[in-house]
Amino acid sequence: MRMQRLAAALLVALVAGCGPAAAATDDRVPSFGPAPPLPYAVGVRQFVLDPDGPRPLPVTVWYPAERATGIPATTRPTAGPAGGAVVAGPVARPDAPVAAGRFPVVVHSHGLRSLPELHAPLTTRWAAAGFVVAAPAYPRTNLRARDFTRADVRNQPADGWRLIRHLVRLDTRPGDPLAGHLAVDRFAATGHSAGGFTTAGMFASGHSPRLRAGIVIAGGGLAGSFAGPVAPLLFVHGGADPVVPESVGRAAYARSLGPAAFLSLPGQGHGEYLTPGRPGFAQVLAATTDFLRWILYDDRRARSRLPADARLPGVTTLTTRALPR
Template identity: 35%
Template sequence: MGRVQRRTLLKALALTGATASLAACSTEPAPAAQPSASAAPATTAPTGTFAIESEKLELSRGSDRPLPTTIWYPTSGGPFALILFSHGLTATPSEYETLLIAWAKAGFAVAAPAYPHTSAGVRDYNALDVLNQPADASYVITELLQRYPGQIDTDRIAAAGHSAGGVTTLGMLSGTRDTRLKAAVVLAGRQLVTTPLQGAATPILFVHGKLDDTVAIADARSVYNAMTWPKAFMTVTRGNHVATSAELPAIAATSTDFWRWSLFADETAKSRLAADATEGGLATFEESLDV
């Protein structure tokens, strides 16, 4: 994803003077939780390393909103907590496989749609369509609950995203609030319009490069500072907009333990977060998770 392309969304909003809330740009409200016949959900966070497999689903929220979705999940056990991941502008889910597979191998189901107007290679690219993506993401969650009955823990659903995917994730917690979400991770993301976070307090982990020249770290910190929900911030000291292979292990470890704590109340995982984030001296960490 080129630097100029990654700037497009911010420039487009400035030029159009976008002031509507994320909800106003969405074609349908976030759905309520779907019933699902299920084995007894796990009461403790998954540990160890799981064998995984993946599938590609051809989903669509209407004829003009195809949402091809890749899902990675452990081959045994379950039902599993679900993480819905949203990609950045002109990116694809496959570009994030290292991180998403790490989450799946840790015992989580991970689903990543390719959005219809902002993913790589689309003919009708439109950066502003990111405002419709929270509803897309909620639709994908609903479809997965229906297609994988008993395999997804309906009480442990989370969202994550990078860059414009972080915008999507925050949108799912604000104007197009998906009440099923119990936690979120925002990677190099921000809010585009002033829409307060809504609904039940939901823990959020922010991960941001201090030298990010596409989405300034100050933009993420403004959301973090205004939050009254449980929150944590991992600052990658020399990081830019996209994490390097050297930075990814600490990001994967920190976010995985964040999922264990936020979705399963695993206090041991919570106690590891600072050490996870600062391993190798590549990042700093702060948190206010007990509010």
């Protein structure tokens, strides 16, 4: 009961009303290859979904790009104080040509008073690993929102599904650079803080099987979350998080159905481990990338690497439940 009261206080009564609309049907079977063995260069583009509607949604998209001669693919490496060297981050080139092939899609949700670009240390690296990452700026919780209200989080799972439906249509739109490059049957949802709650809300009862996996970072569940179909979930949480206590994340982990993992960072707060060079960043990056490659690319080697990549004594711990080999 105490846990329920705490979660309710944190969410300011964010209750029902966050179930997804049905995704558009699509009988195509996209051509799809194995997980890429080498990183891609990264491109970035922006568009506004439903600009004249009641909830316009600016979206930033990072994607695997063709490598341009003479342009560096990464920034300079930085040293990680607890986990060794941190791999340099990609330099995202605006409107760079999309790399050949089809790529799984990750819908990434920001937290309260944040923006998609503030999550670039993760999103650009996921794009380099072979994913199209689409990050909306939610209309009433982003950093620049004129009518900010945290209660609007309950409406954001529907925004996420609206974006998924748009991307499915975009994949068939003649002349769009991303057309033919999206594996529209292989989506994941990820998010930090309020974006983590948003991600959980996208896994409401009857959600489309297009949504195959979720990563909840420093978040928890919304009403109706994790009701099926079953999808593997990864939870990431700081053990001393003062904003969303780890107990809230662990309660969501316990409620979730099917395969799940919980990556804890003892002694850490609400998200410093998402900054390159900080303790735990290398483990969070490796674990989330392994998880996405395992589920969305059917990469068994990534599944095998996950436990070792996620654990660093004194920095991270990993708990798993029913993860298939």
